[in-house]
Amino acid sequence: LVLRCSLCGSRAFTRVRYSRLSLCRRHYAEFFERRVKNTVERYRLFKNVKRLLVCVSGGKDSVAMLYALKPYAEKCNVELLGLTIDLGIGDYSKRSVEAAVEAFKNNDVEYLLVDLSAEYGFDLDTVAENVEKLRMPKGVCSYCGSVKRYIFNKAALDSECDAVATGHNLDDLLSFTLTSMASGQVDLLIKLQPKNRGVDRLVTRIRPLATLTNRETLLYVMSIGASYVDLECPYTPERSMQKTIVEKLSEIEHRYPGFKLALYKSLLRVLRKTEVKTGPLVHCEKCGMPSSTRICSFCRLKSLMTERIGEKTTETRVTARRV
Ligand code: AMP
Ligand code: FES
Ligand code: ZN
Ligand code: ZN
Numbered sequence: 001l002v003l004r005c006s007l008c009g010s011r012a013f014t015r016v017r018y019s020r021l022s023l024c025r026r027h028y029a030e031f032f033e034r035r036v037k038n039t040v041e042r043y044r045l046f047k048n049v050k051r052l053l054v055c056v057s058g059g060k061d062s063v064a065m066l067y068a069l070k071p072y073a074e075k076c077n078v079e080l081l082g083l084t085i086d087l088g089i090g091d092y093s094k095r096s097v098e099a100a101v102e103a104f105k106n107n108d109v110e111y112l113l114v115d116l117s118a119e120y121g122f123d124l125d126t127v128a129e130n131v132e133k134l135r136m137p138k139g140v141c142s143y144c145g146s147v148k149r150y151i152f153n154k155a156a157l158d159s160e161c162d163a164v165a166t167g168h169n170l171d172d173l174l175s176f177t178l179t180s181m182a183s184g185q186v187d188l189l190i191k192l193q194p195k196n197r198g199v200d201r202l203v204t205r206i207r208p209l210a211t212l213t214n215r216e217t218l219l220y221v222m223s224i225g226a227s228y229v230d231l232e233c234p235y236t237p238e239r240s241m242q243k244t245i246v247e248k249l250s251e252i253e254h255r256y257p258g259f260k261l262a263l264y265k266s267l268l269r270v271l272r273k274t275e276v277k278t279g280p281l282v283h284c285e286k287c288g289m290p291s292s293t294r295i296c297s298f299c300r301l302k303s304l305m306t307e308r309i310g311e312k313t314t315e316t317r318v319t320a321r322r323v
Helices: 025-042 060-075 090-106 116-120 124-133 140-158 170-182 186-192 214-224 241-255 259-272 297-309
Strands: 014-016 021-023 051-055 079-086 111-115 163-165 204-206 319-321
Touching: 014 025, 021 025, 025 060, 025 214, 051 060, 051 140, 060 079, 060 090, 060 214, 079 090, 079 116, 079 140, 090 111, 111 116, 111 140, 124 140, 124 297, 140 163, 140 297, 170 186, 170 241, 170 259, 186 259, 214 241, 241 259
Parallel strands: 051 079, 051 163, 079 111, 163 204
Antiparallel strands: 014 021, 111 319
8 A cells, every 4th residue: 555645646655644635746846845935924024134044064954954045035036155164073063064054055055064172163073072071161162052052143244144943843842841841940931932022232133943843854854865964972971861862752752743843833922921031232342243241251261272272373254165
């Protein structure tokens, strides 16, 4: 028995259980792209956006975001500029950057390549080494997160983009939120939203895949045959509360299709009725970027790391490549 596409009758590629449809590759890709478009419209992600910085790591999510967003952005007259950061995590970063660049080229999107080490004098491998040596208070991924957020924001300001898009999907947002709540960090609930409007020099953040699951996103990149890196960062802990939550939510989703999205929408409604306080922003005394402390976390990390490396020459260079 061969399952047939509910729309065209050709061989089915997958079944979308909560809408009771079997779809061929082409119709699945269209279905996914429509879902992304609906998310952009429903949450007004392109409102006041003329130029959008699309951050692509080379992983399936951000690659999917770029492919799904490109034709629709064009229709809406939103200009895309790509960004990929070479974090200096050995072979993992090398392959990730290659995949991101391939995605930019295939989509005819101009892009920036920021080499963390060349531009700021340290890389993530150095951070990882010192997290243990110096018994730094947080894990590698947490420092990496602040490095990425800093560079996204700075690149957006420097290249006059009105917003930054990342590939966070429904599983990422739900698991991050539940983990934050379980550790009492209620303020972080605000990051659940598909859009966080910018203030001052903090650029607006959008998450066009907010309503799509890990699985749906993976099926999309497979359906269009896009290449992506399916390696996990070597610094990702084998086990974590966030990973466990994703696993458990997926078990529930399997039994009750549509569960994740329903939970997400309800949490957004609760959030709308809540006042989440965010601390006051100041400008970092070193770099002038928005920060909650006198010296921003990026500058503190950078000083600590470059001290450790010694006085290695750090010529400043942003490698902006045009297609
Ligand atoms: P992660 O923090 O690795 O879960 O990534 C979340 C999102 O941040 C991805 O979907 C990308 O949009 C973006 N991102 C992560 N790493 C990079 C990178 N090295 N360069 C550009 N964007 C990235
Ligand atoms: Fe940042 Fe792994 S990608 S620590
Ligand atoms: Zn079909
Ligand atoms: Zn700073």
